[in-house]
Amino acid sequence: MNNAFDPSKLDGLPPATKGRIKRRSRALGPAYRLFYQQPVEVCRAQGVLLYDSDGNEYLDAYNNVVSVGHCHPKIIAAVHQQMQTLCTHTRYLQDGILDYAEDLLSTFGGKLSASGHAMFTCTGSEANDLALRIAMHHTGKRGIIITHEAYHGNSHLTASISPSLGDNSPLGTWVRQIPAPDAYRLPKEGLGQWMAGQVQKQIQDLERHGDGLAAFIVDSAFSSDGVYTHPTDLLAPVAEVVHAAGGLFIADEVQSGFGRLGDSLWGYQRHGVAPDIVTMGKPMGNGFPVAGIAILPEVVESFGRAMRYFNTFGGNSVAMAAAQATLNVIRDEGLLENAQSVGRFLKDGLLELAKSHASIGDVRGSGLYLGVEMVQDRSSKQSSPFAATYLVNALRERRVLISASGFDGNSLKIRPPLVFAKAHAERFLNELDGALNDLNKQQ
Incomplete structure (x- = not known):
């Protein structure tokens, strides 16, 4: 599974997180999966935002189940x-x-x-x-x-x-x-x-x-x-x-x-x-x-x-x-129109980021469903699962949640609730730019 937590890698996690994961394993068994190298605890939500028990806020740019926003x-x-x-x-x-x-x-x-x-x-x-x-x-x-x-x-x-x-x-x-x-x-x-x-x-x-x-x-x-x-x-x-x-x-x-x-x-x-x-x-x-x-x-x-x-x-x-x-x-609430307008703004922003980050091979999608394919080299179009995994987890550390998909797991999967606003898209683009800059230092 793309973007799955490896349960054998508990070392280095905060004690409270480690305790919850062990409790989860005992209660639910081995078949369930968690997102992210450092799993996210959530306890409440509103609109496009999720919160953990410490009150930390996460921008949900992935969850299409609550299509019109958490707790509408x-x-x-x-x-x-x-x-x-x-x-x-x-x-x-x-x-x-x-x-x-x-x-x-x-x-x-x-x-x-x-x-x-x-x-x-x-x-x-x-x-x-x-x-x-x-x-x-x-x-x-x-x-x-x-x-x-x-x-x-x-x-x-x-x-x-x-x-x-x-x-x-x-x-x-x-x-x-x-x-x-x-x-x-x-x-x-x-x-x-x-x-x-x-x-x-x-x-x-x-x-x-x-x-x-x-x-x-x-x-x-x-x-x-x-x-x-x-x-x-x-x-x-x-x-x-x-x-x-x-x-x-x-x-x-x-x-x-x-x-x-x-x-x-x-x-x-x-x-x-x-x-x-x-x-x-x-x-x-x-x-x-x-x-x-x-x-x-x-x-x-x-x-x-x-x-x-x-x-x-x-x-x-x-x-x-x-x-x-x-x-x-x-x-x-005109959410079809919102998906079109905010999605266009978000896609344009991703295309702009691609101009300065060569690891972005392709930006595609429609409305509020976008994919960003990460590559090792634009000329060969060789996939970079490492870059996608790095960015998904780097964004998680910046409290922005997405996932990845594709044959090689190298495409960022961006799919926020339909109430995602321009301000949310701007926050997402700023954090992705920062994560891409960090990725450049790793390569």
Whole structure:
């Protein structure tokens, strides 16, 4: 895992931190991970700021789960009021889930808005798991195509299509990978056709092995691959190839949706494609566990007839209140526009930093989802995982939180809440400049 704390390296940590880590290991076991070489303790938050027990303030430039800001009062009020009123499952008639489903579906446009259905889960992993189950049932095939470093979840099924979990997490024998559309190293012109060709090769291989194609699933920001948001003509040629083979196109909007990319509410809309299924999670309830899918009626028809779908907590009354409040805040507070304007300011600032720091090979992204690729040498474009790891941890020491992603873990992953303001972006850029200056002294 990129940016993970090594539990064997407790020496040198403050006694209180060391004690908490040991207690955590005893209570939670070995499978959990912590961020940063010196893990961060948090005890409260507000907006884009986190605080530890000593009152130290951290700028959160990474957490997209609380998409409209930590502890947003309107989300808190909606959840509190609904919890005081009713919290139950979807087998009773309730207006809240219907109101939200209709509101949510209206945002997609096309056939999903006109006749699509919404189905609710608790997590993005569950949403992607459900989408894959339906795709396999609908097509009668089981082959799934993903990008090389994709992350789609932690259930048994979604972990099988999530190579970013690491080499020790096995992929399904029915899974095929294609390279990320690395517009930094590959020609931008014709990149969509190149990507469609890669998908076509894997479709042929799946058919040769008797699996056939059930679906191609993609995060349109290519988040775990290193954040590639341009060009925006990549996915339409891929969708054509997928549909020609009888497969479904699944847009995983868990990370790139709900206004994250600034241009539109949904990342796939930037590419001009019409997915068969859209999956959602993380920012959907601003920290309250809620996720789901939007799906074309003909895709879910046979599944719905043959199977029963029930999720005890998926679509519960309080989850729907949180989700509705979050969507309302995104619209009412103009957060799509904020992501676009502040994101442009932040990206311009990063491009300016690149002029004086040769270790920055590429700056890319859209809205408040940006990637900065660190390299050893600009001419060779050779990756520098060391630089990315150094900067992530140097920024942590400066109380600014980000992470890293990509095949080599050499791309800074900058993904703050949508309420990130220009002043926050300026603070981020100043601290990154300082960390880059420190990095120069290390090299």
